[in-house]
Amino acid sequence: MHGDVHAQFAGVTRVYPGAGGHAPVHALGPINVDLHKGEFFAVVGPSGCGKSTFLEVLAGLQQPTVGTVTFEGRAVAGEVPDGVGVVFQEDASFPWLTVWGNAAFGLQRQGTAPAEVRRRVDDALAFMGLKDFAKAYPSQLSGGMRQRVCIARTLVLQPRLILLDEPFGALDAQTRLLMGDEVLKLWRTTGATVLLITHALDEAAMLADRVGAMSARPGRFIEIIETHWPRDRDSTIVAEPTFGEITGRLWERLRGESLKALGHSGQPPAAALAAE
Amino acid sequence: MTRAGWIRLLVIVAMIGALELACRLNFIDHRVMIPPSQMATALITMLASGQLNDDIVRTLGVIAIAVALSVVFGFALGLIIHALPRLRAALDPFFATYYAVPVFIFYPVMIAIFGLSLVPIVLMGVATAIVAMIIATLNGLDRIPRVLTKVARVHRMGRLATALQLQLPAAAPYLFTGVKLSVSYAFIAVIAAEFILAPAGLGRDIANAYADFNNRRMYALMLLVLLIATVVNAGLHAWDLRWAKRRGARPS
Ligand SMILES: Nc1ncnc2c1ncn2[C@@H]1O[C@H](COP(=O)(O)OP(=O)(O)O)[C@@H](O)[C@H]1O
Ligand SMILES: [Mg+2]
Numbered sequence: 001m002h003g004d005v006h007a008q009f010a011g012v013t014r015v016y017p018g019a020g021g022h023a024p025v026h027a028l029g030p031i032n033v034d035l036h037k038g039e040f041f042a043v044v045g046p047s048g049c050g051k052s053t054f055l056e057v058l059a060g061l062q063q064p065t066v067g068t069v070t071f072e073g074r075a076v077a078g079e080v081p082d083g084v085g086v087v088f089q090e091d092a093s094f095p096w097l098t099v100w101g102n103a104a105f106g107l108q109r110q111g112t113a114p115a116e117v118r119r120r121v122d123d124a125l126a127f128m129g130l131k132d133f134a135k136a137y138p139s140q141l142s143g144g145m146r147q148r149v150c151i152a153r154t155l156v157l158q159p160r161l162i163l164l165d166e167p168f169g170a171l172d173a174q175t176r177l178l179m180g181d182e183v184l185k186l187w188r189t190t191g192a193t194v195l196l197i198t199h200a201l202d203e204a205a206m207l208a209d210r211v212g213a214m215s216a217r218p219g220r221f222i223e224i225i226e227t228h229w230p231r232d233r234d235s236t237i238v239a240e241p242t243f244g245e246i247t248g249r250l251w252e253r254l255r256g257e258s259l260k261a262l263g264h265s266g267q268p269p270a271a272a273l274a275a276e
Numbered sequence: 277m278t279r280a281g282w283i284r285l286l287v288i289v290a291m292i293g294a295l296e297l298a299c300r301l302n303f304i305d306h307r308v309m310i311p312p313s314q315m316a317t318a319l320i321t322m323l324a325s326g327q328l329n330d331d332i333v334r335t336l337g338v339i340a341i342a343v344a345l346s347v348v349f350g351f352a353l354g355l356i357i358h359a360l361p362r363l364r365a366a367l368d369p370f371f372a373t374y375y376a377v378p379v380f381i382f383y384p385v386m387i388a389i390f391g392l393s394l395v396p397i398v399l400m401g402v403a404t405a406i407v408a409m410i411i412a413t414l415n416g417l418d419r420i421p422r423v424l425t426k427v428a429r430v431h432r433m434g435r436l437a438t439a440l441q442l443q444l445p446a447a448a449p450y451l452f453t454g455v456k457l458s459v460s461y462a463f464i465a466v467i468a469a470e471f472i473l474a475p476a477g478l479g480r481d482i483a484n485a486y487a488d489f490n491n492r493r494m495y496a497l498m499l500l501v502l503l504i505a506t507v508v509n510a511g512l513h514a515w516d517l518r519w520a521k522r523r524g525a526r527p528s
Contacts, residue, residue, distance in 0.1 A: 061426055079432060086430045090423040095523045096445040106431055109441075139524025 006037040006193045007058060007161060011067035013218075014053050026218040027053045030067065033212065033221060035161075035195060040187050042196045042208035044250060046261035050219025051197045052089065055165050058195065059086050071161065085159030089166040089197075093138040093146045093153075099125065100134040103152040124152040127189070128182070144171050144179060155186070162186070164196045168203070176200065177235045180207050184234060201254070205246040206238055213253045216260035223253050310491050312499075319496035328481075328500070335466060335478040336504070338394060342401025342462040347455055350406045354413025364414070371414075374407045383469055397469045397477075404465035405458040412454025416447030449519060456512045463505055 013029035028050035035041050043051050056062040058069055060076040069076045071084065080086070094102050103124055107117045125131050128148045138146050147167050154162065164183070168176040180203060187194045198204050204211045205227065212221045227246055229237060237243055277285075292312050298304045299311035310318075322328050357364050382403070386396035420443050428438040470479025478501055485494035 056426075059430070061429055080430050084430075086426070088423050088426060090421060092421070092423045092427050094442070094445070096448065109431055109433070109437075137522040137524075139522065 004037045005034045006039075007035040007069070007071045009033045009058070009067065009069055012057060012064045012069055013066040014050070014057055014062060015065040028057065028219045029064075031220065033224070035193055038191055038193055039209045040184075040194045040196070040207060041210050041212065042198060042204035043212045043214055044198055044201055044204045044254065045214030045219060046216055046254065046258040047199060048261055049214050049217050049257070051199075051214060052165055054214075054219060055086075055163050055195065055197050059084055059163055061086075083160040084163065085154035085157055085161070086163045087147070087150050087154055087165065087167045089169055091138075091143065091146050091150075093149045095138050097137075098134065099130055099136050099138070099141070099149050099152075102138065102149050103130075103156055105153055106157045120156045120158075121152075124155045127155065127186070128152045144168070144175050147171075147179070148182070151182075151186070155190070158190070159192055161193045161195070162190075164194065166197050166199065169199065176203060177206075177238070181235050183207060188231060201247050201250045202238065202243075205243055205250060206233075206235060211246070211250060213250055214257075216257040222257070225249060307491070310495050314492065315495040315499045318492045319499050322493070322496055323500075328478075328497075331476055331478050331481050332500075334476055335470065338397055338477065339401060339459075339462050339466045342398050342405060342466060343455075343458050345398070345402050346405035346409050346458045346462060349402075350409025350454065350458065351413050351451065353406075354410045354417065357410065358414055358417045371407060371411055379403050380465070380468065383472065387473060392473065392475055397466055397474060400469040401462040401466045405461040408457035408461055409454040412450050412457065413447075416450030416454075417443075419450060420446045449523060452516065452519070456509075456516065459508060459512065463508070467501060 009031040011029075012031045014027050016025040016027055018024040031054065043054060045051050053062065057064050058071070058076065060069075060078065060080045063078060071081045074081065094105065097105065100121060103121045104117050107120060112120075122131075122134075125134055128151055130145070130148055130152060133141060133145065138149060141149070151164075151167070168179045171179065183194070183196065184207060186192075196204070196207060209227060209229065211225045211227065213223050213225065214220065215222050225246060227242075295304075295309075296311045296313055299306065299309060357367060380400070383396065383400055386399055390396045390399070424442045424446060425438065428442055433441065466477075467479040470477035471483050472479075474480045478497060482494055482497045482501070485491075485497060
């Protein structure tokens, strides 16, 4: 599983500068981690811990305050590198275009030949189970389907690194398991490196080769757990004992951090009160 | 047509029928109102003779100019005000109360400045319509999802491409609402301004007919104005519906 380094964080810290009288926010780091070529890496952590910041720094959407991020050996600086696709937490489908138009957007911008656009978009829509909805508009689809549209829009550009920021955050648990299967299929078929941000421990444990557990803000990896799942896994592994072990271990590491994120000090309430 | 549509049509037909009957049976004095059927025949005769052509062209032309100016400058001002949050905060109460103030009272002032020409009428139309467009533009810009800027960067789009290919279409439904409102407001302001004081135009025609006790002409002209307003609004509404169907939840 430990192939070539595909992307690397070296001493990366991100501090949001204070604006309008607000204090600066130290959101992330220091982070040192390598993503290997073709691996499925998941990041879990309490909300507000810096997961999206981590992803956006890797995508080149934000600059590290300290340290460097490299993708395929080149420093990521100020722009999204070629070969990186991003699916955001928010619904980013274009309501004014059909599903087909959404998926074709990136290729048409690049000036790809129409026949090639048609071929790749049709493939991507078929792959994402959207073939029958090609002429529909996003408003006619469910939230899960709309996220698929966004994935298809990314997929047609044949990214080598796919970044997914809580793409199923708004979906119910069963739909999320099924979407997890889709993502696994996508990962296997494309051979791309996948980074999945999630707040769901089970999702991370089920999908990833490695799961990075992130501390409360500023986000740092407290532990990176290897799952040793076979490559052709699917959501049925949630029934395996190892799955419970991994999820349990993640929760053990993250419980204190989640309490911190809730505003607790990590001590029992009585001790916290006494310390006032 | 939908069920509601049929019912609406039925209500209108019934009301016109009742009015016709009331006039014919002299419940309503013919010096007060003529039967709708006579309004229609009078209007058809007047239209056929071509005597209304100049006034129709003039009034609709003035409205079109007022709408065009309102939409273009309202949009531009909206962009500027949106980019300057402090200015916006200062102007917000003004926008919120604008339509509570009868801007119309400034019409005599404008005539005093610009004389009895097209200019004060166009300005009245713009003064009434432009703020609706500014407010709609601000609203539309506020509602552009922030994630689109990130999407733009993932696709390595420049400022202009982002604005034209992502932000403009995202805000389009709100901008269209502004256009619709501008049309309605300009229509009202222009006809009213002509009515009060103007050398020509449909509003002036109605006022003249009234002064001459020419009921046939007055009611025919009123019917014409109503018909034009209805057709224009129905057209805009139909267009709006087509969008709404595609884009789901929409304003207004
Ligand atoms: N543009 C910003 N300016 C200031 N603080 C920010 C900004 N974006 C995020 N933050 C703060 O940084 C922290 C991490 O945010 P984020 O990476 O979005 O967390 P997560 O995705 O894990 O929920 C949060 O406390 C958030 O409030
Ligand atoms: Mg986030």
